[in-house]
Amino acid sequence: MNATEHTASVAPVQAPPHRLSVVVPMYNEIDNVKPMVDAVQDALKDYPHPWELVVVDDGSRDGTGLALQRHAKTVGPHIRVVRLLRNFRQTAAMQAGIDAARGDVIVTLDGDLQNDPRDIPRLVARLLNDDLDLVAGWRKNRQDGFAMRRLPSMIANRLIRKTTGMQFKDLGCSLKAFRASVLKEVRLYGEMHRFIPAWLSTVTSPDRMAEEPVNHMARQFGESKYGISRTFRVIIDLLSVYFFMNFGSRPGHFFGAVGLGVGGLGTAILGYLAVLKLLGESIGGRPLLSLGFFCVMGGLQFLVTGVLAELLIRIYYDGSHARQYHALHAPVLADSEGWHA
Template sequence: MQKTALSIVIPLLNEADSLAELQAWIDSVLESSQLSYEVIYIDDGSTDSSWDAISELSRKRNENQNPNPIKGIKFQKNYGKSQALHAGFELAQGTVVITMDADLQDSPNEIPELYQMITEGNFDLVSGWKKKRYDSVLSKNLPSKLFNWAARTTSGVKLNDFNCGLKAYKSEVVKNIDVHGEMHRYIPVLVKNAGYKKITQKEVVHQARKYGSTKFGYERFINGFLDLITIAFISKYGKRPMHLFGSLGVIMFLIGFVIAGYVGSSKLYRMTYDLPYSLVTNNPWFFIALTSMILGTLFFIAGFLGELILRNSHQGTRYKVAEEI
């Protein structure tokens, strides 16, 4: 059985109006490429007729006996883009996996060159760069530039647009990264942390939204920064939490211990030479020392528990599939 050359993974939420046009565009681009491909739609709990549109596209494809299948997964509820991508990555069978959004803002015309960069350029990941955007400057452009600067600074991955939905991967890459929570924004960092170093970018065309409205609100600003802190921590200490919490705990405990020793020895000195002294509990340094030792102990315990959880954890179900094509 010949292996599929290309898998196109498309997560979506309430994009019924654009799906037929998007699929026709993909087919028109790839029909002359002689590549075998599959298109995988992940309906992330849409409340419109998106699933009906996917089902109809798949039915027509089967009736026409087209060898390039259309597959679909429908989530029971809205789990988020990261979970949708994870499900698509698990289902993908192509040698190269390309992700794109369903809102027609990502151009399928980019697909052949992205495929070529993976297969001939031997890159692990090629990330799209929407250099010229048609989004609002205040609500998207400026926050996006800030996020990308922060991500480059903390991760060392030199990309201009981490959150671009249009990306191409080697199959083994998507099978070896764990996309969860809201980490779809920082997939290039996850790829780097998984040991894949050949990461580059390609300037891609950004289309103005044709149907509907964006599904991301202003809360993504806060979530993005929190996710960046999380991934920065995971990148360095995700597999060794004791190195961070244990070190902090030991340092704080030693600081408290030294201060407590000074307070205690100072009182003993005054008592020995019959100098005026007061109760240790009247000295503010005593409480500073006590607090430091307690916090140090708690940090150490947190690191120890983190190590135990890491070694005994197993991945649970991230989503519940309602239907599948």
């Protein structure tokens, strides 16, 4: 165990041996610094396995970063502070914490004290005992405002379920437990933190994900960073999620299908006009002629884009040695073992 890992010595949690990393992004939450760190410390003080708390200051301008560093020194070296140079937003801050985490299990939660750290051992135990890759928190009894928080969340969750097919009741809950080896197979960009289960479905099966009811508490300090505009950002992000989930490794199928559809429509229009021309009608001033021409050209462009996209994806997989599949670890055998005589 490293010096910066913390081990408690009391009642064991019913889970296999592991190392736990708790990742918390914070932005302008100076009033929540001490309560949040102390709440995690109190919830895990009797945890029987090594653990660390990785807190990411997302470029706060109210002194959150300095407050975190000062308080971490008074608690212990297992409290690690990552400070970003400016505000990169929640997804980037969460990715920074995931990159810094060294545990076999990673738990994420918000820094506003609305997630209950006492739920962490239960989520981790289910993750490991049920051999899952993700256990997501479900805020069954939410304690925040309806118009500004719950309504946007309900709309966003419904849109995400319809688009991704992921049947989670509360995709917006930050309290989640992950198997680190699987979580680190994906990279989070933009504002994709709310789509983590969807991204994970590109490397593992949805059957290896579950949802667990968790406590939810009203915010006591600071101001919420969410609002109704969040729903519009979700709609835009969903387009990217849908594309990468369905065509991330075969973009030629997407652009090819669109190209064949548009080009086929243009060909049909021009064929119709050709028949009229043969029958002696004038087609030079018809808007259909322009529409058919541009549909054919657009279809060709989509087809060429699909070919180029296929070339790029093959260069990516060959050059970066990225994999198009992910499997459970097979047992390591000697070269002479495991053969049928």
